[in-house]
Structure formats: C-alpha cells, structure tokens
Amino acid sequence: MVCPGFIDLNALADIDHALFDSWPDAGRRLGLVWSQEYLRDHGPVFEREQERFRREFAISQLIRNGITTMMPIAAETYKQWCEDYRDLADTAEAVTALGIRAYFGPSYRTAVPYTDGRRMLLHHDELQGLAGLDEAVRFVQDYDGTAAGLIRGALLPARIETQTERTLRLTRQAADELGVPVRLHAAQGLFEVERIVEATGRRPLPYLADLGFLAPKTFIPHAWTVPGHPLMPAKYGTGDDIALLADAGTAVIFCPIPTGHYGGCLHTYDSYRDAGVRIVLGTDSAPPNLIKAMDMAMIMMKTITGDRTAAAPADLFRSATLDPAEALGRDDLGRLAVGAQADYFVLDLAASHVGPHADPIRTLIMNGDGRDISRVVVAGRTVVEDSKIITVDDSSYLGRAQEFLDDYIAHHTLSDYAHRRIEELQPPSFPLR
Numbered sequence: 001m002v003c004p005g006f007i008d009l010n011a012l013a014d015i016d017h018a019l020f021d022s023w024p025d026a027g028r029r030l031g032l033v034w035s036q037e038y039l040r041d042h043g044p045v046f047e048r049e050q051e052r053f054r055r056e057f058a059i060s061q062l063i064r065n066g067i068t069t070m071m072p073i074a075a076e077t078y079k080q081w082c083e084d085y086r087d088l089a090d091t092a093e094a095v096t097a098l099g100i101r102a103y104f105g106p107s108y109r110t111a112v113p114y115t116d117g118r119r120m121l122l123h124h125d126e127l128q129g130l131a132g133l134d135e136a137v138r139f140v141q142d143y144d145g146t147a148a149g150l151i152r153g154a155l156l157p158a159r160i161e162t163q164t165e166r167t168l169r170l171t172r173q174a175a176d177e178l179g180v181p182v183r184l185h186a187a188q189g190l191f192e193v194e195r196i197v198e199a200t201g202r203r204p205l206p207y208l209a210d211l212g213f214l215a216p217k218t219f220i221p222h223a224w225t226v227p228g229h230p231l232m233p234a235k236y237g238t239g240d241d242i243a244l245l246a247d248a249g250t251a252v253i254f255c256p257i258p259t260g261h262y263g264g265c266l267h268t269y270d271s272y273r274d275a276g277v278r279i280v281l282g283t284d285s286a287p288p289n290l291i292k293a294m295d296m297a298m299i300m301m302k303t304i305t306g307d308r309t310a311a312a313p314a315d316l317f318r319s320a321t322l323d324p325a326e327a328l329g330r331d332d333l334g335r336l337a338v339g340a341q342a343d344y345f346v347l348d349l350a351a352s353h354v355g356p357h358a359d360p361i362r363t364l365i366m367n368g369d370g371r372d373i374s375r376v377v378v379a380g381r382t383v384v385e386d387s388k389i390i391t392v393d394d395s396s397y398l399g400r401a402q403e404f405l406d407d408y409i410a411h412h413t414l415s416d417y418a419h420r421r422i423e424e425l426q427p428p429s430f431p432l433r
Contacts (some may be wrong), residue, residue, distance in 0.1 A: 001360055004335050005068025005343035005378065006290045007324035009103070009183065010221045010253045010282030013058045013072030013091065015404050018285060020412075020426050022261040031425045034077070034114040035417035039123055045078035045411050050404060052090040057401045059091075059098050060389050062288050065370035066345035068378045069101040069324075069333060071154060071183060071219075073284060076107070077415075078408060081128050082158065083107045085135040089143075096147040099383040099391045101343065103154040103181055103328070105139045108132025109162035117417040120191060122161065129167045133157075137174050144180070150379060153180045160186040160204050161195040165211065172213050181217040181328060183253070184208075188222035189264070193236060203227075205241040214248035217329055221253040221282065222264065229267045246276035251327040254319070255284040256297040269301050269311045280324040281316065289370040290320055298365065313362045342380040347373050 021032050034042070046054075055074075062070050072091065076082050083106040095102045110129030111122040133155075140153030155175045157163055163171075163184075175182045186204045187193070196204045205226065208214050225232055226241040245252060252272060259265050266272060272279050281297070283290055294316040301311035325334030332340045347364065349357045351372055357363035376384035383391050412425055 001347045001349055001364065002336065003066065003345055003347060003364075004321045004333075004340075005345055005376070006066050006320045007069040007280070007328075007334055008062065008067045008283050008288065008290060008320075009071040009219055009280055009324055010255050010284040011062050011067060011070035011072050012074070012284055012286055012288055013055050013062075013070070014074035015054050015058065015401060015408060016286035017075055017077075017408070018258060018261050019405075020409055022258075024426070028425055030115045030117065030120065031416040031418065031420060032077070032412060033120055034112065034415050036114060036116055037417075038415040039112070039114045042080075042415070044080045045408070046404070048086070048090070051087060052094070053400055054404050055091045056094045056098070056392070057397045058286065059094050059100055060392070060394055060397060061286060062283075063098060063100055063376055063378075063383055063389065064373065064387070065283075065288050065290060066347070066373045066376055067100070067283075067288060067290060068343040068345070068376065069103070071103045071156070071181070073156075074107075076109070076112075076158065078411065081112065082109050082132055084132070085139050088139055092143055092146070092151055095151055097392055098389070099150070099378050099381050101150045101152075101333075101341075101378055103152045105136045105154050105156055106132065107156045107158050108136055108167070109158035110164045110167055111162040113162075115417055122195065126164050126166065129162075129164065130170075133167055133170055133174070137178070140178050140180055144178075148379070153178065155180060155182045157182075157184050159188070159192065160184055160208070161192045168208070168211055168213055172211070172215070175217075176215075181219065182215075183219040183221065184213070185221045186223065187220065187225045187241070190225060190231070190233070193225050193232075197236060203236055203239070203241060205244050206239065209244040209248065214244060214250040216249035217327065218248070218250045219253050219280070219327070220245065220250060221255060221284070222259060223252045224259065224264050224266050231264070242272055242275045242277055249278075251278040251280050251324075253282045254279050254297065255282040256293045256300055257283060257285040257289075260296060260300060261285070265300055265304065268304055269297060270305075270315075273315065278323050278327050279319050280327055281319045287370065291364060291368050291370050294320065294365045313359075313365050316365060317361050343378050345373050345377070345384075346375040
C-alpha cells in the first residue's frame with residue numbers, strides 16, 4: 001500500500017512515562033508528583049544533551065511509524081518549570097536532521113502540580129507562564145517557515161488548569177496575530193474539571209468558549225469530560241459542550257492509546273463527528289503506532305456502543321490524514337494528489353503475520369502495524385528505506401533511550417513526598433530473577 005503520511009497533532013516527542021505511571025494506586029500515584037520539598041528546591045533532572053537526544057529518539061520513532069507531520073508533546077516533570085526556547089531550538093535541529101514536518105513551539109504554564117502527601121494541589125506563578133508565552137512567540141517568529149518550510153510555528157500552552165485567564169486570552173491574541181495553530185489540553189480529567197469549576201464557576205469548554213479561545217486551527221486533546229459522559233459527575237451540570245466545539249470550528253484530538261491506558265475515552269467518536277466536530281487522531285504514546293491507535297479506537301467504540309458499524313475504518317483513516325490537514329488549513333497534506341506535498345509511506349500487506357487481506361484499509365487497521373512500514377517520504381525526500389532511518393545514524397539510540405528512562409525512573413525517589421525506594425514506589429509486576 002502507498003498511503004498519505006499520517007498527521008499526528010499530539011505526538012510524543014519524549015521518552016514515554018506510561019510504563020510507570022498508568023497503573024499505580026492512589027498512594028503511589030502521588031509519589032510521581034512533585035513533593036512540597038522538591039517544589040521548593042530542585043533543578044532540571046537532565047543535562048541539555050540528554051534532553052536533545054530524547055527528542056531525536058522520539059522523532060525517529062514517529063517517522064518509523066509513517067508519521068510525516070507532527071505537533072509534539074513532552075513531559076514537564078523533569079524540567080525546572082516547563083519547556084523553554086533552547087529546548088525547542090534543539091528540537092528544531094532534530095526535526096531538520098531527521099526530515100519530518102512539524103508544527104511546534106515551547107509549551108508554557110502558570111502552575112505546576114505538587115502534593116502534600118494527601119492530595120494533589122497546584123502551585124501558581126503567573127510570571128513564569130507569561131515569560132514562557134513570550135518565549136513561545138519569539139520561537140514562532142524566529143523559526144516559522146525554516147527547514148525549507150518543514151518547520152511551522154504553533155502555540156502550545158500546557159493543560160488548562162495550569163493556565164490563567166490572562167495567559168489564555170494572550171495566547172488567543174498572539175495566535176491570531178501570528179496566524180498559527182493553538183493546542184490546549186482541556187476536558188481531559190476530573191481533577192481538571194474540579195479546579196476549573198472552583199476557579200471560574202464553569203466547566204472547561206464553556207469557560208474557553210466564553211473567553212473566545214475556541215476557534216478554527218485550535219485543537220483540544222482528549223475533551224471527554226463533558227455532560228452526558230458516564231464518568232462525568234452530575235454535580236457539574238448539564239449542557240452541550242460538544243456543540244461549543246462544533247460552532248467554533250475547534251478540532252478534538254482523540255488519542256485512544258493513552259486515554260485507554262489512563263481509564264478515559266470519548267463517548268463517542270461518532271457522536272462528536274455527528275455533532276459537527278472534526279476529530280483527528282493522535283498517538284501521545286510510545287511507540288507512536290497510529291495504526292494500532294486506529295484499531296484500538298474502533299474496538300473501544302464498538303465495545304462502548306455495541307454497534308458493529310461504530311468508528312468506520314474509512315472515517316478513522318480520514319482522522320489520521322485528511323481531517324488534520326484540513327484542520328491545519330493545509331490542502332497539500334493528508335492526500336496523494338497533484339499539487340500536494342510528497343508525504344507518504346509504503347506498507348507491506350504481504351508480510352506473513354498480516355495474513356490474507358481483503359479491503360486494504362480494513363486490513364491495514366485490523367491486521368497491520370507501524371512496523372510493517374518499509375518506506376517513508378517527506379516533501380519528496382526519503383527518510384526511511386527498508387524500515388531503517390537513513391537521514392541520521394540511529395545505531396546507539398535504543399541503548400541511550402534505556403539509560404534515559406532508567407534515570408527518569410530512579411529520580412522519583414528524590415521527588416516523592418515519602419522518598420520511597422523505586423522497588424516500593426514502582427514495584428515490578430512479578431519478582432525479577
């Protein structure tokens with residue numbers, strides 16, 4: 001199969017944390033949040049070169065999985081506060097060297113989560129967020145259109161509960177002036193809903209609508225904690241939050257793999273689409289296997305609804321190609337056509353583990369895998385050949401990535417409020433021999 005390159009607008013450009021934080025009980029979960037002591041006195045966990053490498057490794061994984069356009073996301077728990085200009089300048093170097101198309105800029109926030117050992121709280125510092133927004137605007141001004149047009153700017157404020165009304169309004173203003181996309185995680189968890197309702201008296205999406213934040217070329221990852229969802233408490237009221245997204249032309253990024261790992265899900269993919277909301281798919285996980293994400297989305301929706309026609313393969317494929325391209329305002333991406341960018345991948349349907357095939361799109365989603373992709377081309381340049389990255393030497397990547405994850409995990413003893421050993425904080429599934 002020759003397919004238009006996937007567009008992943010919640011692409012993990014980091015070493016994934018789901019392996020250690022998607023399963024713990026409440027006590028261990030708080031151990032992965034900054035303690036009050038750590039909040040007062042800590043620095044970055046990694047040196048600049050280590051952080052630069054983790055970007056290179058993650059982006060190489062995206063490309064291997066047929067993702068030709070990405071909008072990155074990364075963890076912030078090992079940072080001093082949040083991403084910064086230098087970190088994303090290093091990311092731009094990786095994007096250029098590897099040859100992927102990318103929309104990005106440094107994330108920023110006015111609050112960080114921490115714990116007193118009993119509950120999760122937020123520590124606020126609006127000046128940090130405003131300085132981060134300034135750096136993000138400067139990054140867009142400096143980098144938009146570079147790397148022969150592969151790099152495009154975007155404003156990527158962190159989760160809604162870590163923003164103030166001021167940073168949200170200024171983000172919307174700056175994005176409109178610069179003409180760049182915006183992505184903001186919102187309506188993705190009950191802690192967030194509680195914080196926003198306490199602060200504003202409104203649920204997250206009505207709050208954003210009242211601020212004028214919702215607009216075209218704006219992306220809300222997850223967006224599942226809305227009235228009518230089985231897990232949404234009735235105390236947060238009623239209303240049609242999904243209609244607010246549709247009316248504004250704001251897209252939702254559905255990431256089936258992490259939402260499934262963390263116990264949440266859209267209710268449902270088809271109901272959002274039927275309401276006029278453009279749904280685009282993201283991975284937000286490692287490995288960033290968008291084919292697996294499509295299959296998982298189909299399985300989740302069929303299970304939730306009991307309807308075999310739910311989340312049709314053609315619709316899911318559009319959500320990974322045409323729909324995100326149109327949401328970005330790009331009619332030259334997400335398709336194989338005269339005048340479009342030469343972004344595509346080649347996938348082998350003849351592999352023995354795939355088995356016999358019928359309809360190619362259904363076979364791709366139900367039997368295929370990102371590892372079946374043998375060739376990837378971005379803007380006419382081959383970046384993967386015979387399933388191998390050919391733009392950089394990645395021979396040492398896996399060993400270095402393992403060292404990064406080991407150090408990442410080990411550091412939690414320092415940030416844990418009880419300073420527990422890793423064997424207690426993150427015990428193995430079975431004793432290791």
